[in-house]
Amino acid sequence: MNLKPYQQIPIVECHEPLAPIPREVFVIPPTHPYAALGADYQGRSPYFLRQGVIQALQQAQQALQEEHPHWKILIFDAFRPISVQQFMVDYSFQTLLQQRGLNEANLSEAEKQDLWQVVYELWALPSSDPATPPPHSTGAALDITLVDAQGNVVDMGSEIDELSARSHPDYYATAQTPPEQTYHQHRQLLHRIMTQAGFRRHPREWWHFSLGDQLWAWLGQQENSSDDAIARYGRI
Numbered sequence: 001m002n003l004k005p006y007q008q009i010p011i012v013e014c015h016e017p018l019a020p021i022p023r024e025v026f027v028i029p030p031t032h033p034y035a036a037l038g039a040d041y042q043g044r045s046p047y048f049l050r051q052g053v054i055q056a057l058q059q060a061q062q063a064l065q066e067e068h069p070h071w072k073i074l075i076f077d078a079f080r081p082i083s084v085q086q087f088m089v090d091y092s093f094q095t096l097l098q099q100r101g102l103n104e105a106n107l108s109e110a111e112k113q114d115l116w117q118v119v120y121e122l123w124a125l126p127s128s129d130p131a132t133p134p135p136h137s138t139g140a141a142l143d144i145t146l147v148d149a150q151g152n153v154v155d156m157g158s159e160i161d162e163l164s165a166r167s168h169p170d171y172y173a174t175a176q177t178p179p180e181q182t183y184h185q186h187r188q189l190l191h192r193i194m195t196q197a198g199f200r201r202h203p204r205e206w207w208h209f210s211l212g213d214q215l216w217a218w219l220g221q222q223e224n225s226s227d228d229a230i231a232r233y234g235r236i
């Protein structure tokens with residue numbers, strides 16, 4: 001699999017520690033979605049991030065609550081060891097086979113490669129090379145959505161991790177009527193509060209944000225070519 005452009009960004013690790021995401025501040029569901037599928041965290045918690053990333057996330061939630069009192073950020077996923085990244089790409093590949101009614105044993109190498117291509121559009125490679133860490137292994141990336149004042153998950157028009165074009169942040173951008181127009185407004189709200197706090201969003205996933213990792217540095221350079229494209233958070 002070819003390297004993604006952001007994986008060429010140099011990493012100068014700042015050694016900021018991981019810290020627990022405060023449960024009293026954000027919404028953290030009782031069961032982690034990947035643990036429920038059988039992912040083995042080997043005693044580690046997915047609900048950890050770098051300290052500076054947690055501070056920025058608190059800023060984002062304050063900005064949210066200035067517009068929508070009592071709304072909160074829901075943490076779907078945060079720190080993800082490479083073994084769990086491997087588990088999830090394998091799980092997604094098997095899901096894709098099932099969805100398409102395919103048997104892996106009957107596929108040619110080229111057909112399998114096409115399916116892996118679809119998986120890797122959404123998921124990062126579970127690389128163990130410290131120069132190309134999967135974003136969530138750095139403690140600087142997280143997958144989130146919003147919860148309203150009544151405690152209901154806000155409808156963004158697709159599920160997190162959906163393998164379809166609906167995951168693209170601007171999928172509903174041209175919608176003229178509700179509910180699609182509202183989905184886009186919700187995605188824009190999430191994007192606005194996160195970017196104001198310094199995060200940048202994955203170009204293909206409305207729910208994935210990061211701060212200080214390789215993708216973040218690369219996106220900054222795309223926005224402004226004079227930006228220093230250096231990541232400060234590498235693999236933990």
Ligand SMILES: C[C@@H](N)C(=O)N[C@H](C)C(=O)O
Nearest residue numbers: 122123124135136143161
């Ligand atoms: C698929 C989604 N949960 C995600 O986190 N994607 C990014 C690109 C990743 O795997 O790091």
Ligand SMILES: [Zn+2]
Nearest residue numbers: 141142143208
């Ligand atoms: Zn993510």
